């Protein structure tokens with residue numbers, strides 16, 4: 001199955017820089033699904049800059065409620081109307097910076113699906129949890145709490161300690177965690193859990209992408225820092241597995 005290479009710009013990117021980025025990306029890479037998730041205000045301009053290129057644009061969060069008096073929040077319905085296709089939910093930075101619980105992530109996933117967006121739900125352990133040998137327990141609990149019944153979307157396994165640190169788990173560790181996540185998905189979702197893509201995220205770079213993307217059960221990458229430069233993002237996409 002072809003892999004998905006997704007870029008999470010986080011709180012980076014400018015309107016001024018969009019057109020150069022989009023034209024570099026428009027050269028594209030065949031046989032790989034590409035997704036870019038810029039900050040909310042850049043979603044529509046990025047879609048327009050990408051034009052007819054088959055590159056998806058997504059958001060980094062949405063609210064759990066459909067509309068109403070929630071100052072500063074953005075609904076899934078509006079994101080869908082803007083042309084976003086995916087939404088990242090439960091990123092560890094939102095879990096940490098905004099105190100988002102798995103229950104809230106689950107409610108957001110429901111709102112996203114109801115609006116026709118594809119949720120990309122993030123899970124992953126902190127360094128302290130890893131040191132305490134709690135990685136699988138933590139990730140299993142995050143999946144159990146964050147995925148609504150009948151969930152349809154993608155999962156991103158992002159060890160918190162690997163994000164922006166230049167450190168990655170070993171190939172065996174990535175494989176073991178992706179297999180553990182697959183087992184949880186099958187248990188929770190039945191048949192739907194068998195083919196659900198599980199992306200790896202955390203210090204994916206052009207230099208390690210080929211190794212990471214060939215690990216069994218890795219369905220693609222969720223890329224932070226390296227997605228900000230179109231050349232690096234495309235180099236990572238070139239390392240992805242084709243269909």
Ligand SMILES: O=C(CO)COP(=O)(O)O
Pocket residue numbers: 008091158162163164165166201202203204222223224225226
């Ligand atoms: O958090 C990430 C993507 O969501 C990963 O970030 P880095 O690729 O910068 O480590």
